[in-house]
Amino acid sequence: MSNRFDFMIHATDGNARTGQIQMLRGATRTPAFMPVGTAATVKAMKPETVRKTGADIILGNTYHLMLRPGAERVARLGGLHKFMNWDRPILTDSGGYQVMSLSDLRKLTEQGVEFRSHIDGAKHMLTPERSMEIQRLLGSDIVMAFDECPRADQSREVIAASMEMSMRWARRSRDGFDTGGEHAERSALFGIQQGALDEELRKRSADALTDIGFDGYAIGGLAVGEGQEAMFATLDFAPGQLPADRPRYLMGVGKPDDLVGAVERGVDMFDCVLPSRSGRNGQAFTWNGPINLRNARFAEDQEPLDNRCACDTCATYSRAYIHHLVKSSEILGAILMTEHNIAFYQQLMQAMRDAIAAGQFAQFAQYFRQDYLRQ
Structure with a gap:
């Protein structure tokens, strides 16, 4: 067993799986729910209280942390784990979802996304390479590839073009991650499947990601307003398109009944702001x-x-x-x-x-x- 990243499936029941992700900073039991610590804090919770609830891993956000306090500053202060007093695994979102939500403040090109900060209006450029660099500076254990997340109500042509660009960005993310030296040797990289609700586009995305090769695979572009019925219909095929021996992560989900239905369909990992925001x-x-x-x-x-x-x-x-x-x-x-x-x-x-x-x-x-x- 490697200390860097291992995924073991202990039991299956239908499509549902239970197992464990082993990394240097500890084990994550799956199915796993990751509390969201967007700005280096799970709101209204001390990290030790989060751990006491049974959480094995939390999520931080590349976009928000790059703007405040800044990835370089976090690195100078010893990395995100030391900064926020969390000694277990951290997964960092690449910033792709914020790229979608900032459509009025961004300029999207093949190179990446130029956008204005929602905090002070300053201009920033986020590319796959810069996203990998920021996540390296933060010291995250699971790094997410940089992608674009299109709205499900856009045309198939637009969704297909977006998915194909995300796959090119996935290749650049892989290359950028692999040049990360010591960080790359002790952390993991996940690719993100796109394609909205379209089975054929998701299959093309899954095949492209598998060809590149990642430690785990996320299902992106769901829970963005399409409703539970459409999400479950997509999850009836999307997890099975991804490698069975790697963890499958459904991003941004969700309500408790969403989690049960997704585990039923073969998903292993989740994150969502809902429990803290609702609280x-x-x-x-x-x-x-x-x-x-x-x-x-x-x-x-x-x-x-x-x-x-x-x-x-x-x-x-x-x-x-x-x-x-x-x-x-x-x-x-x-x-x-x-x-x-x-x-x-x-x-x-x-x-x-x-x-x-x-x-x-x-x-x-x-x-x-x-x-x-x-x-």
């Missing part, structure tokens, strides 16, 4: 579905957020107290709600890992949906 806005995820703590019905409810949750928030605080904090816009409300939501997501991932290992994933998924979607 800051008064929504808690529970085994019986999401609840809004702003609702007056919780004002005198002395039950925990979720009787089946083992997190510190549920062990210590009542819905009534958290309702008061949320309604009063107290910072502690966001802290407690985010801790619960991140912990719930990690408990969900562990439950799925256990069900796959026991050969009972179909039963688990059925009972989960009955409870979670019954409202």
Whole structure:
């Protein structure tokens, strides 16, 4: 076993898989949910609290960190792990999603993307080579290839041209990563499949990525407004187009029932801002579905957020107290709600890992949906 990157599948049940990614900074159990630490912080959470929820790996963002505090500064301060006090694996998003979301502030060419900072309006150029350099300076363990993420409602011609350019950028990302010296020798590079909802375009993308060769493969261009039914229809074929012996990462997903449906279809890794963003806005995820703590019905409810949750928030605080904090816009409300939501997501991932290992994933998924979607 190499210390740099190994992926082991321990059990399968239908298309669902459970296993482990082993890297120098530790093991990541799969299926895995990565809390999002966009700007070197999972909002409202200390890193040690994130780890206590059961998270093995977190995500940082190339675009945001390159603008503030700056990749070179992070490198001078010892790298992202030391900077934010997280000693386990970090995956960094390449900035491609922000390229899509900044369509009014960007100029897209074959070379890369010229854009103005949303912070101060300063001009920047982000290319595959620069994205690799930034992620090297940050010291990330899993580096994402630079890509463009087109909207699913664009024409097939536009989506195809975008996918083909992303594959050329994937080749340049591979070349740029491989020149990264010591960082390249101890980290991993993932390619990103594109093609929107089109099966043939996704197959062409998967074949191009496989020819280049990556440590893992992401499914990009979903969860961008197409709806769960269309996303699942795409996941019925997209994971199977990617190498079976490598981890498959569905980017930017999602709601708890999205995760269950995607694992059912062969996905191994996820990230999403939803549990932390929802926590800051008064929504808690529970085994019986999401609840809004702003609702007056919780004002005198002395039950925990979720009787089946083992997190510190549920062990210590009542819905009534958290309702008061949320309604009063107290910072502690966001802290407690985010801790619960991140912990719930990690408990969900562990439950799925256990069900796959026991050969009972179909039963688990059925009972989960009955409870979670019954409202």
